[in-house]
Amino acid sequence: MIRARLGLMMFLEFFIWGGWFVTLGTFLAQNLSATGGQIGMAFSTQSWGAIIAPFIIGLIADRYFRAERILGVLHLVGAGLMFCLYQAESFTAFYPLVLAYMILYMPTLALVNSVSFRQMDDPSREFARIRVWGTIGWIVAGLAISYLFAWDSGEAITAGALRNTFLMCSLASLLLGLYSFTLPATPPKANTGQSGWREWLGLDALALLKDRNYAIFFVASILICIPLAFYYQNANPFLAEIGVANPTGKMTLGQISEVLFMLLLPVFIHRFGIKITLIVGMLAWAVRYALFAIGDADSGIALLLIGIALHGVCYDFFFVSGQIYTDARAGERFKSSAQGMITLATYGVGMLIGFWIAGMITDHYATAEGHDWSGIWQFPAIFAIAVLVLFAVSFRARAANAAQNTQ
Template identity: 40%
Template structure:
């Protein structure tokens, strides 16, 4: 789990900043969109091939090895795209190839999440799984700190460290305990693959409201995942990758408190608080931009535990509780399809277009003006860790450029705050379900 999420976290967290620093920010939306596309198609791959023909550990090993090839090819392709001197009115073929390589990697990576869970559940009891899964979050944190330590937050070398780790993990996967294909010999269930039975759950009004609002709220959520690293760099944070790990640290903390909050708050209040936390986060980013109010920005990042755990984790548990046992896996796949698939895919496209139209030009000017500020010699490990909170002094930067860029960032973050706020109000007014996740009685769709 640690290495698995290290592979993803090493490049995904600061991808937007990396593309912007290499004059490729126009493709940020398409590049980030590779992840939700992987989430959409992963269930089909798992259902048709992985779950029926090959041991899980071998499939996972091959996927990591193939994904490593895609990752290792991205830096040279991106450099060629940045240096392309063709007709500006014509599409840059290298940029398109770079996005296709990212898509190829995510199509390999996303199925490994379910495969890793399958291996763990086969050889461990269910109560031990959370202790294993938490190492995934730790892996993401370690990846962010490592990238920050090496000063690679905006460097294409992030793909080399991710690719090398994927290669190592691919080889290691073959040594994992043998986990036979769970559906070997079974006919392909196309009703299950297409989530036909799970769609019937929309007959339950509360679930329909939950699913629609969850899908829609993932559109503004994509703003955070794709452009926070750019924003932190513009505000002056020296290593955005390290700074963003504060969010994952809070995620671990709130994960431990979820059972307590379930008993006190219930499903509706938990999900609503999660949505409102996203609104607060974006407002903190927006109004913290104008004067570079560091505590507001750090607080916005630290809200990630509430934003993610209260919304996503509660949503998964609610879905599992109300779905009949026979279609629970379908229901979970459907939730992933609508949220981390369709919702985030649209969100990355919308966020990418908004960044290009609102922030890109002024942010590029600010980055040029900031060149050389905060450059440092080699640091000790302790000094590198301190970079998580380190912010450059921007007093030497042209005040007009800085003011203009920060006002643009303010405008950029207001959009997702409004979107998330409207969806939260709709959810508050329309969602009514008395179900208790902590109860042991079985519930079924109506």
């Protein structure tokens, strides 16, 4: 019963995110006449939320209030902000609302994990079965937008149908906000007086950067977030603009592959080691963008679908394996701080830089008819290859595997 309740929590949490974030770029460009730079600003609110989230969790949730109650309050306020986004008629009105929303939403990602972990006897075995419902929620949101409501294709886009995604997510956020108050009690941990702002932000784990291999991985993680930002910001607008039918539904192939490759990841790491796994992840980013550069909505549609389906390799083989590597290198003392540090560096700093660059590149390749998408996708493809080469020649596989095997 507890597992089902937590699964529903995860489903709604990621249904909300996937229900508006995937189509955000398309909505802003088509309905609010936003530039590439403005779209980059809107997407970068995710990064600002990731940077601010540790303060909310560390200073408030972990010390004073029950996690499920904070989760409920944040989603109830978020429901109101989502409704305001549904009503926004210009980017000037839209931006401060989406910034406020993401500052409130990003901490909920940690809160749903906290609520889940506190109800588990063995999180290493039980959490994946709960978390997978979040991915299913994201998939259902995308399928609903494309195949149930048909908001993202043809005349529906220009008619402003994508505005309804915010109304849909407002209702889902209201539901999750109310539902959160029925979740098992998750009181704050006892204050031992030993934690501080350095631990909340993951800065205690900066000692890991003294290790040459980990420092190289850390820098590569930030840099590879630049190509990642291009996908989040431009994939849906790209597919919609070139005439791919039901683009949001087709993009759920990425989440489906994410689940499948997650199952293969432990086997791959054990067989080939962490360096090869990370390299395969970076190579997949380059291949994906090369396929986007040469594919089209007609004879080249298969290339686009393969590029979307590579999301599982792109994300799992670099970001998830990177979290595993970080956990192995951190040891017991810095496990939590290290995960906080790498999350702040990637989804905070790395993605913030990535969205800014993606916005500039998109504006540079804007044309009277739309965009030169081939030129846009070549940049992250080449950039990912450059990061891969620098990582491959600098990272010492034997030392990394030896360190991981000693944990």
